[in-house]
Amino acid sequence: MENDLIKYISNLSNYKRYSSLLRDEYLSEIPKLIYDNLKTYFNETEKQDVDWDEFKGFVLMNHPNLNDSKVKSFVAYVNKLIESGNEVENFVIKNLSTRHYADRIADTAFSVSTGDAEMSDVADLLREYNLEVKGVEWDLASLNLSENEMFHELQDLKNTKKYSWSIPELELMMGPISKGDFIILAARPDGGKTTLLSAQAVNWCKQLEDDECVLWCNNEEAGNRVRLRQIQAGLSWTTEEVMFDVKKSI
Known part of the structure; x- marks a missing residue:
C-alpha cells in the first residue's frame, strides 16, 4: 500500500490534495524520505509529475550525508517504483478521496456552526463525494419523507407479520x-x-x-x-x- 500511496502523490495535483492526509508514523523509512522531499522537488522543478530517475539524483544531492545503506535502500526502492509502473490500486484512491472529503466536510460543518457556511455547502460536498468515489449522485432532498409517507411506512411496519x-x-x-x-x-x-x-x-x-x-x-x-x-x-x-x-x- 505504501508504494501505491507514493506513486499516487507523485503527481502534483494529487500531492496538493492528499499529502496533508498522510501521517508520518504510517510510513516506513524510505517512503517517508521520498514523501519529505516531494514538496521541495515540485517547488524547484515545477513539474507536474515526478521523474523518478531525476528524483533519485535530486534527493541524493540534497542529502549528501545519507549513509551507504540508506542510499542503497532508497535507490532500490525508487527503481522498484519505476519497474512497477504507474498503476495504483483502486482501493487506495478511494480511501484517500474519502478521507479528503471527510476532512472538507468536517471543516465545512464547523463553519456552519460558526455561521460562516450553510448546510447546503455540506450537501454539495456529499454530492461531490458520491459522484467521485461511488460514481452515483444522490439527491439528498429526495431522501426526506413527508409526514404522510412516514405515516404509511410506519403503518406498514406495524402491520408486518x-x-x-x-x-x-x-x-x-x-x-x-x-x-x-x-x-x-x-x-x-x-x-x-x-x-x-x-x-x-x-x-x-x-x-x-x-x-x-x-x-x-x-x-x-x-x-x-x-x-x-x-x-x-x-x-x-x-x-x-x-x-x-x-x-x-x-
Missing part, C-alpha cells in the same frame, strides 16, 4: 423479527449458537401458517450434529434421552 423469540430477554431487547430481517449471531466455538437457533427455529415454526416452513441452511458443522440439536429443541430432550431411544425421537 412478526415472529416472537422464545426467550423473554431477546424479545424485550430486540423485539419480534419479521421476514427480511438479517441477524448475525456470533460466539466462540461450542458457545451454543446452534442450540439457540434450533430452539428459536422450533419456536418460529409454531407461529407459521400450515403452508410455511423454516429453511435451515448449514455451512460447516456436521449435519447429524445439527439435526441432533434440532430434535432436542423440538422434543425438549437431552442428548442422553435422544440416544436412549433414537427411533422414538424421530
Whole structure:
C-alpha cells in the first residue's frame, strides 16, 4: 500500500490534495524520505509529475550525508517504483478521496456552526463525494419523507407479520423479527449458537401458517450434529434421552 500511496502523490495535483492526509508514523523509512522531499522537488522543478530517475539524483544531492545503506535502500526502492509502473490500486484512491472529503466536510460543518457556511455547502460536498468515489449522485432532498409517507411506512411496519423469540430477554431487547430481517449471531466455538437457533427455529415454526416452513441452511458443522440439536429443541430432550431411544425421537 505504501508504494501505491507514493506513486499516487507523485503527481502534483494529487500531492496538493492528499499529502496533508498522510501521517508520518504510517510510513516506513524510505517512503517517508521520498514523501519529505516531494514538496521541495515540485517547488524547484515545477513539474507536474515526478521523474523518478531525476528524483533519485535530486534527493541524493540534497542529502549528501545519507549513509551507504540508506542510499542503497532508497535507490532500490525508487527503481522498484519505476519497474512497477504507474498503476495504483483502486482501493487506495478511494480511501484517500474519502478521507479528503471527510476532512472538507468536517471543516465545512464547523463553519456552519460558526455561521460562516450553510448546510447546503455540506450537501454539495456529499454530492461531490458520491459522484467521485461511488460514481452515483444522490439527491439528498429526495431522501426526506413527508409526514404522510412516514405515516404509511410506519403503518406498514406495524402491520408486518412478526415472529416472537422464545426467550423473554431477546424479545424485550430486540423485539419480534419479521421476514427480511438479517441477524448475525456470533460466539466462540461450542458457545451454543446452534442450540439457540434450533430452539428459536422450533419456536418460529409454531407461529407459521400450515403452508410455511423454516429453511435451515448449514455451512460447516456436521449435519447429524445439527439435526441432533434440532430434535432436542423440538422434543425438549437431552442428548442422553435422544440416544436412549433414537427411533422414538424421530
